[in-house]
Amino acid sequence: MIGTMPHLVFLIALILLFIAMILVLIRLYKGPTLYDRVLSTNSFGTHTVLFIGVLGFLSGRPDFLDIALLYALINFVATIAILKFFRYRAIGDVLIKRESKK
Amino acid sequence: MIDTFTNTVLFTMLVLTALAIVRMERLFAVVMLSSVFSLLSALLFVTLDAVDVAFTEAAVGAGISTVLMLGTIALTKPAVKKSRHNAFVPLIVVCITGAALIYGTLDMPAFGSLDAPAQIHVGPDYLSRTPSDIDVPNVVTAILGSYRGFDTLGETAVVFTAGIGVLLLLSGLRRRRDDDGEDI
Numbered sequence: 001m002i003g004t005m006p007h008l009v010f011l012i013a014l015i016l017l018f019i020a021m022i023l024v025l026i027r028l029y030k031g032p033t034l035y036d037r038v039l040s041t042n043s044f045g046t047h048t049v050l051f052i053g054v055l056g057f058l059s060g061r062p063d064f065l066d067i068a069l070l071y072a073l074i075n076f077v078a079t080i081a082i083l084k085f086f087r088y089r090a091i092g093d094v095l096i097k098r099e100s101k102k
Numbered sequence: 103m104i105d106t107f108t109n110t111v112l113f114t115m116l117v118l119t120a121l122a123i124v125r126m127e128r129l130f131a132v133v134m135l136s137s138v139f140s141l142l143s144a145l146l147f148v149t150l151d152a153v154d155v156a157f158t159e160a161a162v163g164a165g166i167s168t169v170l171m172l173g174t175i176a177l178t179k180p181a182v183k184k185s186r187h188n189a190f191v192p193l194i195v196v197c198i199t200g201a202a203l204i205y206g207t208l209d210m211p212a213f214g215s216l217d218a219p220a221q222i223h224v225g226p227d228y229l230s231r232t233p234s235d236i237d238v239p240n241v242v243t244a245i246l247g248s249y250r251g252f253d254t255l256g257e258t259a260v261v262f263t264a265g266i267g268v269l270l271l272l273s274g275l276r277r278r279r280d281d282d283g284e285d286i
Binding site: 011014018021022025028029031034037038040041044045048051052055058064067070071074075077078081082085 | 104108111115118119122128130131134135137138141144145148149153156157160161164165168169172175176
């Protein structure tokens with residue numbers, strides 16, 4: 001397995017993925033605005049999904065791809081919550097607040 | 103070799119994220135960073151082949167607790183309150199606790215070693231009996247769902263009760279706010 005061509009390709013993909021993760025993390029640490037941070041968090045979640053996929057193929061057991069898909073769903077929930085926070089400045093009581101404004 | 107490389111890079115990113123969490127002033131950014139922290143630790147669990155633990159970590163740490171933290175920020179203030187006390191004593195306590203934890207791992211069997219107590223006690227028994235007893239491809243599922251089924255039932259009952267309790271508390275809160283008829 002080790003030293004074969006696909007293995008090398010996945011290894012290079014892993015290294016490039018790490019570089020991409022570090023770039024995203026730098027943007028997350030420095031990020032001047034909150035939107036940079038939201039975008040980089042979301043992007044890091046995507047990188048998580050990709051990493052699980054690449055690691056599965058690298059170790060020759062791509063059994064966990066479905067779990068990687070679930071990570072994408074978790075990431076989606078978190079992003080929706082963050083965007084809702086931006087829009088309404090609240091997570092749970094949005095309906096009550098809007099009704100009381102009328 | 104590849105495992106060492108992966109673990110080193112992931113742990114470096116984890117430590118950097120933790121340092122950034124400590125130094126960050128804006129709590130919104132801290133929530134983002136802790137979400138990334140939990141994704142990174144989930145990735146470390148994946149490299150250790152503990153995908154179920156990793157999934158729990160990601161669902162709880164990056165999913166639910168991000169939402170809960172954002173809700174908390176919405177109810178409180180989004181900036182750090184300057185602490186007045188000295189950080190020296192907590193640092194010593196943390197160092198002593200960390201040293202004790204590392205000392206506790208010293209006499210543990212090596213990772214994946216075959217003569218570890220976890221591998222020789224009941225593990226082989228489960229592994230050999232599951233195909234004939236239960237006929238489920240995943241041994242973990244067989245143990246949780248059948249061999250320790252009552253245990254799992256108890257845990258589910260506890261989680262269910264906790265969920266019902268939280269829902270009752272929250273609905274009571276909403277009713278009180280409706281009665282007041284005012285903005286929060």
